[in-house]
Amino acid sequence: MEAEEEAVAVPTRSGPTRIVMADDHEMVLHGVQAMLAHFADEVEVVGTATDLAGAISVVRETSPDIVLCDIRLGRDSGLDLCRRVKQLQPETHVVFLTVYDDEQYAYQALRAEASGYVLKRVDGSELVEHLQRVVAGDVVIDPTLAGRIAMSAARVNAGEFWPGARLGLTQRESEVLALLVASHSNKGIAAKLVVSEDTVKTHIRGLYRKLAVSDRGGAIAVALREGLYQ
Incomplete structure (x- = not known):
């Protein structure tokens, strides 16, 4: 450190x-x-x-x-x-x-x-x-x-935002992170979200970058530390 x-x-x-x-x-x-x-x-x-x-x-x-x-x-x-x-x-x-x-x-x-x-x-x-x-x-x-920021703020106030938004994650990235926390594989995430594995990998790279981590363990640790998912 x-x-x-x-x-x-x-x-x-x-x-x-x-x-x-x-x-x-x-x-x-x-x-x-x-x-x-x-x-x-x-x-x-x-x-x-x-x-x-x-x-x-x-x-x-x-x-x-x-x-x-x-x-x-x-x-x-x-x-x-x-x-x-x-x-x-x-x-x-x-x-x-x-x-x-x-x-x-x-x-x-x-x-x-x-x-x-x-x-x-x-x-x-x-x-x-x-x-x-x-x-x-x-x-x-x-x-x-x-x-767009004003509209997002309005959604937050209305309770319509998603976990991870305050960390800069898109709604889809937040969904992928939730499935990572639940120990799903890339193939499993793709099946759950009805997308390709390549699309899942793109979302994972995006959320890694935004959370400043390099692997699944780091992403899950941030998610749990920030109280995004139990």
């Missing part, structure tokens, strides 16, 4: 909002930097990284106002980066800039204490506006997802 990291205070600053960017595609980093360069009076990119370790190192060195990152960082997770940043520098905001148009990922981001979830289709002026709102204390969700 990693030693708990000591939080570092971020000093109060004036001037442009200071940003660290983390994305596993160099082309994306260069493209967003070029886009933000047109707004130099408002935002400044003070560092970039392509993986979790590199991002943490840059954050330690620069103490940015915002970390702008993708959900996936190659073999690493942007969600893990978010948690590490909030542990290390609680005053630093984390905003996800991603192609994943999925409210479940947005839920996971918010659970990790992110301050925003924005899709990469955003233009420069919109992105800067979102970042300035985050610095002012708002939580920003891409308008494309906001309506």
Whole structure:
């Protein structure tokens, strides 16, 4: 187990909002930097990284106002980066800039204490506006997802949601996890849900990724620990 990291205070600053960017595609980093360069009076990119370790190192060195990152960082997770940043520098905001148009990922981001979830289709002026709102204390969700998230919240309040939703699982992934807990094989799960074994494997890979585990035992342990199934 990693030693708990000591939080570092971020000093109060004036001037442009200071940003660290983390994305596993160099082309994306260069493209967003070029886009933000047109707004130099408002935002400044003070560092970039392509993986979790590199991002943490840059954050330690620069103490940015915002970390702008993708959900996936190659073999690493942007969600893990978010948690590490909030542990290390609680005053630093984390905003996800991603192609994943999925409210479940947005839920996971918010659970990790992110301050925003924005899709990469955003233009420069919109992105800067979102970042300035985050610095002012708002939580920003891409308008494309906001309506779906509101509907999901309404279903939660009405008691119509499924076990695992709060962990970012889809309804089908939750059904598969329940059958894993009940010790069904992939073949048995496929028969129960009337789908192919390949489809079952796809759902299992998805729930492993979202639960940050690598095998059935880990998935079952998370399910039981979180009280999803008895």
